[in-house]
Amino acid sequence: QVQLVQSGAEVRKPGASVKVSCRASGYTFSAHYVHWVRQAPGQGLEWMGFINPNSGSTNYAQNFQDRVALTRDASITTVYMELSGLTSDDTAVYFCARINRVGPAAMLDFWGQGTLVTVSS
Amino acid sequence: VLTQSPGTLSVSPGERATLSCRASQSVSSNYLVWYQQKSGQAPRLLMYGASTRASGIPDRFSGSGSGTDFTLTISRLEPEDVAVYYCQHYGTSPLFGGGTKVEI
Numbered sequence: 001q002v003q004l005v006q007s008g009a010e011v012r013k014p015g016a017s018v019k020v021s022c023r024a025s026g027y028t029f030s031a032h033y034v035h036w037v038r039q040a041p042g043q044g045l046e047w048m049g050f051i052n053p054n055s056g057s058t059n060y061a062q063n064f065q066d067r068v069a070l071t072r073d074a075s076i077t078t079v080y081m082e083l084s085g086l087t088s089d090d091t092a093v094y095f096c097a098r099i100n101r102v103g104p105a106a107m108l109d110f111w112g113q114g115t116l117v118t119v120s121s
Numbered sequence: 122v123l124t125q126s127p128g129t130l131s132v133s134p135g136e137r138a139t140l141s142c143r144a145s146q147s148v149s150s151n152y153l154v155w156y157q158q159k160s161g162q163a164p165r166l167l168m169y170g171a172s173t174r175a176s177g178i179p180d181r182f183s184g185s186g187s188g189t190d191f192t193l194t195i196s197r198l199e200p201e202d203v204a205v206y207y208c209q210h211y212g213t214s215p216l217f218g219g220g221t222k223v224e225i
Contacts (some may be wrong), residue, residue, distance in 0.1 A: 035215070037164075045156075045164065045207055045217040061214055095163055099211075104151040105170035106211040111163040 002026040004034075004096050004112035011118045017084040020115045022096035029077040030054040033099045035108060036070065036081045038092040046092075050099065051079055086119045093117075123208055123218035130223050138195040140221045142208035147188045152211040155184055155193050158220075159204045167206070168193065200225060 007021040022034065035050040049060035051070040058070045069082045079096060094115045097108035122145040132138045142153070150171035156164040166175040168184040171191055181196045195202055203225055208218040 037217075044205075044220045045158075045209075047215045047217060050215075059214075097164075102169065102173070104149075105173065106152055107154045107166055107169035107175070108156075108164075108209075108211075109166045109175065111165070114163050 002098065002110045004098060004110055006094075006096060006112040006115045009116040009118070011120065012086050013121055014087055014119055016086050016119075017082060018086060018117050019080055019082040020094050020096075020117070022079045022081070022112050024053075024077045024079070024098070027098070029074060034070075034072075034079045035097050035099055036068075037095045037097060037108075039095070039114075040089070040092040043092075048081070048094075053077075053079065083117075086117075088119050090117065091119045123210060123216055125206075125208060125218035125221045127221060128219070130221055132195075132198045132223065132225065134200060134225060135197050138198050138202070138223055140193040140195075140206055140223070142186075142191040142193070142218050144189045144191075144210060148210045148212065150187050150191070153184075153186070153191050154209045154211060156207045156209065157202075157204045158207065164207065195223070198223070198225070 003025045005023045010018050033050045036048040051058045053072045067084050072079045096112040098110045100109040124143045126141045153171040155168040157167045158164040172184040183194045205220045205222045207220045
């Protein structure tokens with residue numbers, strides 16, 4: 001079955017960077033883009049960007065353009081999200097999710113369990 | 122921008138819940154998606170293409186709409202439907218609405 005398993009919770013100091021992993025299984029890794037979405041405590045969902053696991057090409061939300069990097073290691077079917085220049089506003093749960101297409105429609109059909117990143121001095 | 126209303130909806134079990142998602146400009150219904158997020162969990166795909174239920178979603182959930190106005194309806198609310206519901210437009214830069222919290 002399709003699974004996206006993320007790495008564990010992280011604590012970082014302001015100004016530091018964090019790298020979260022998302023290991024995919026149960027489907028052809030190269031066939032589905034992987035998106036990252038974050039959720040600050042008590043807040044809604046915020047889209048960060050996506051990566052094409054086949055080519056490695058990326059597309060980032062404007063809010064994160066200069067601070068986020070999505071990479072992948074196809075040999076272990078894993079996608080990484082690295083966020084730099086952390087501030088307390090980056091404290092959030094970070095989710096990876098797989099995009100799927102049914103005919104003309106597109107949707108995030110499987111999600112990772114989420115990784116809590118806490119930024120605190 | 123996707124605007125969801127109301128922010129919070131209080132409904133009795135067995136009653137109908139109607140959630141709205143309004144886009145600031147016309148969007149393709151092919152890319153209008155609804156997710157359900159229960160407390161402490163990852164979002165779950167509910168509806169895609171504005172009106173197609175995802176696998177395993179009960180038929181008390183239905184979606185409709187086109188252009189700028191979309192609706193998610195829960196025909197007979199069950200206690201397990203308590204959650205926050207988000208609409209999303211999967212465009213060049215995928216965008217989420219602010220969510221509607223459904224409570225009993």
